[in-house]
Amino acid sequence: xxxxxxxNLRNELNYxxxxxxxxxxxxxxxxxxxxxxxxxxxxxxxxxxxxxxAQSLKVSVEYLFIGEDKNLAILPGKPSRDAQEIIRWIGSLxxxxxxxxxxxxxxxxxxx
Numbered sequence: 785x786x787x788x789x790x791x792n793l794r795n796e797l798n799y800x801x802x803x804x805x806x807x808x809x810x811x812x813x814x815x816x817x818x819x820x821x822x823x824x825x826x827x828x829x830x831x832x833x834x835x836x837x838a839q840s841l842k843v844s845v846e847y848l849f850i851g852e853d854k855n856l857a858i859l860p861g862k863p864s865r866d867a868q869e870i871i872r873w874i875g876s877l878x879x880x881x882x883x884x885x886x887x888x889x890x891x892x893x894x895x896x
Contacts, residue, residue: 788849789826793821793837793848804819807840811836812836831845
């Protein structure tokens with residue numbers, strides 16, 4: 785499982801364009817510790833560290849460990865990577881922001 789965490793974390797950092805140094809600054813986890821998670825030995829983080837990393841990257845801990853997010857599995861089909869990112873960001877918006885995003889999406893749909 786540790787190799788899967790390493791692979792998923794590395795892929796997510798690359799996808800989001802986040803460096804290990806930036807992740808360290810966001811999470812408070814030392815660069816050396818993050819390097820252990822990403823290195824050949826693929827150390828498995830503590831639950832606390834995994835939660836900090838997931839929150840910082842706006843992904844689920846489950847996604848980092850197994851590569852899937854069961855919360856997104858209820859959606860029809862398999863959402864694209866970009867759609868998954870949009871869904872995660874929407875979860876952090878307040879009510880007014882959600883309404884604005886909904887109007888924007890509806891305007892795109894009406895132009896089809």
